[in-house]
Amino acid sequence: MPTAASTSIPPASVQLDGVPQAFEHPADRAEFCQPLPGVELYRAHIVRYAFEPHTHEAFGLGAIASGVERFRYSGSEHLAPPGSLVMMNPDELHTGQAATEQGWCYNMAYIDPEVVARVTGEDGWCFNDAVRHDPAIAQRVGRRLAALWQADEPLAFDSQLYELLAEFRPLARVSRPARPQGDxxxxxxxxxxxxxxxxxxxxxxxxxxxxxxxxxxxxxxxxxxxxxxxxxxxxxxxxxxxxxxxxxxxxxxxxxxxxxxxxxxxxxxxxxxxxxxxxxxxxxxxxx
Structure with missing residues (x-):
């Protein structure tokens, strides 16, 4: 596992043996981890790949370490440059692709709403902005996410999870408005x-x-x-x-x-x- 200060995934040489490479471009790589129910960690460096619309049905909270991501979310196109926070509400389909030749490197946590409520003591979180450029917070979020990857004790993991959510708390609305019903x-x-x-x-x-x-x-x-x-x-x-x-x-x-x-x-x-x-x-x- 990388050190707590790391914000990029390990080089290809330490990827899992015996698992076929999923991407056509040799620089594209991604890694998942599910340390406990309702929390999934993800880190990736994507250069050429374009993700089709998908959902995690969880809050997607993370930071862009390098490069620029372009993604479609809630009917709009977004750009996330280095030092940006990414905040996605549950059940929102989204895409993802690089907006620069060198691709983009990012770290995410996908956390079920029930886990967010249990950890923070608050129900009904909602984010109005999908992207917020704030290099100082993004750097701290990167460190928190790296610490979650390397946590080897339950107490350490729970503490870092709390601190990660605390970083995003000022950007969240606590009383989530009802989704517009439309038809x-x-x-x-x-x-x-x-x-x-x-x-x-x-x-x-x-x-x-x-x-x-x-x-x-x-x-x-x-x-x-x-x-x-x-x-x-x-x-x-x-x-x-x-x-x-x-x-x-x-x-x-x-x-x-x-x-x-x-x-x-x-x-x-x-x-x-x-x-x-x-x-x-x-x-x-x-x-x-």
Whole structure:
């Protein structure tokens, strides 16, 4: 593990043996860690790869160590230069790609809302800004995240987690406003997608759930969620796949349970959204 002052991932030579390289560009690499339920750590250096829309269904809190990231979040394009904080609310689909030739290096923690509430004693956190340029805080956040990676005692981990959230507390609204409802019939469509991940769904089925004509549904869904129903379905499928992989379920079974064609389909789709193969993800989690 890197020292607490480190803000970049280890060189390729210390990556996991026997795990196939997920990226085409040799400089692209990523690493996951799930030290306890509801908390996932992630660090990466991405040069060429472009992440497709995906969700972590958790707060995404982190810092840009070098380079510039471009990502789409909540219907808008954002740029995060070095020294920036990144703050994503739960359930928000987002993308990610480099905005500079040298790519970008970043460190993130994905923390379930229930964990945030338990650690801070406050419910209903929400961030209005996805990016905040503040090099001093970003440097401290980088150190906190590195310390979480190297923590070898539960007390040390819990203490660093508290300190990490304390860094973001001044930027959060504690009373989270209700998500704009828009057309509430579309919420029922998302619930239907989530409940039928393994099914081959049609636009006509979803339109029947919403009580709209098929292409009217498609237009309204895109306007409200900034993605198509298919993109939302794939994001939900891959989040469920990630959850099942963390339980140790074999990738082939995960693929079937999450509604993907086979293990090869799971691998391709997982890499596009999370930057590592399912096998690599599982092995990284087992190393903690």
């Amino acid at each position: 509430v019939r579309l919420t029922a469509v998302v619930d239907y997608l989530r409940a039928n991940l393994a099914e081959r769904l049609t636009l006509q089925q979803l339109a029947a759930v919403a009580g709209l004509s098929p292409y009217h549904l498609l237009r309204c869904f895109r306007a409200q969620y900034h993605v198509t129903p298919q993109q939302m379905l794939m994001a939900l499928r891959l989040f469920e796949a990630k959850r099942l992989l963390a339980t140790g379920l074999p990738p082939a079974q995960v693929a079937a349970a999450a509604g993907l064609t086979d293990q090869s389909h799971l691998t391709r789709a997982f890499v596009k959204r999370y930057g590592v193969t399912p096998a690599r993800y599982q092995q990284q989690l087992r190393l903690r």
